[in-house]
């Protein structure tokens with residue numbers, strides 16, 4: 371067989387996440403490399419979760435723990451494992467002085483009081499999909515601490531507001547595993563090549579379409595949505611848009627980001643403040659979304675303009691293609 375220059379075997383492997391992070395760091399002369407290392411720690415934990423998710427059915431990792439997390443949701447075995455993996459990676463790394471997680475009520479102090487950063491994380495989102503081989507994800511958000519280095523970090527470090535994030539992103543464990551993140555400039559995606567053990571740059575400088583034809587929401591909640599939302603959804607149906615809802619925020623968001631669409635989780639009777647968490651779901655995705663040309667709103671204000679008041683605060687979330695979000699806003703009071 372002749373291997374030509376354009377044959378897949380002859381093509382370069384591409385840029386690894388490590389190399390990309392290092393390259394980006396050199397663009398900032400005063401960068402110390404700590405944020406870069408923190409991102410690498412997150413990627414490493416992501417590789418481990420990729421492994422656990424892929425063999426979950428083989429080693430009794432599916433199913434619930436028989437307990438509820440701080441959100442009152444039933445905790446899955448993989449939820450707990452992902453939480454341990456990420457906490458351990460961040461503690462061992464040394465760059466993060468504190469973490470908050472969907473799975474823990476209080477701030478987790480890493481013991482690294484000289485660390486410059488705090489991390490808010492949803493270690494495994496969409497966990498009700500684990501047992502049925504449907505895509506799930508990790509969402510993370512990073513802030514530079516505002517408490518003095520060396521002191522014990524505090525709640526204030528986490529309640530700075532979404533626009534103060536220095537990096538945010540997600541890892542989607544889907545038909546392939548992909549890490550998408552931004553440090554406030556472009557949004558870039560790295561697909562995991564398990565045979566090499568590397569994330570490889572596959573989606574450079576993501577720009578989402580300005581408009582789209584996909585809408586994603588839990589239709590079963592329709593009766594409990596406000597009239598404006600129902601109106602908008604009716605409009606989508608009349609235009610014969612495509613309805614797609616996985617029930618894993620990361621997966622729904624990622625598809626819409628690439629193809630053009632809107633994700634909606636409005637207030638419902640059961641969750642009048644919305645279901646999703648501001649600090650480790652809405653903020654990081656909104657930060658990333660804005661870098662990729664999308665919009666994110668609670669229906670009242672841009673998600674990134676919400677002033678956070680507590681660690682596990684919830685918010686309604688409407689996020690996606692700017693023209694679709696603007697059209698939705700036109701239906702709200």
Ligand code: AFP
Pocket residue numbers: 443494495496497498499588617618619620622645646
């Ligand atoms: P779980 O982690 O409990 O499955 O929740 C997932 C999630 O936070 C988000 O990923 C989904 O988009 C949303 O909840 C689904 O909620 P509904 O089941 O109420 O539609």
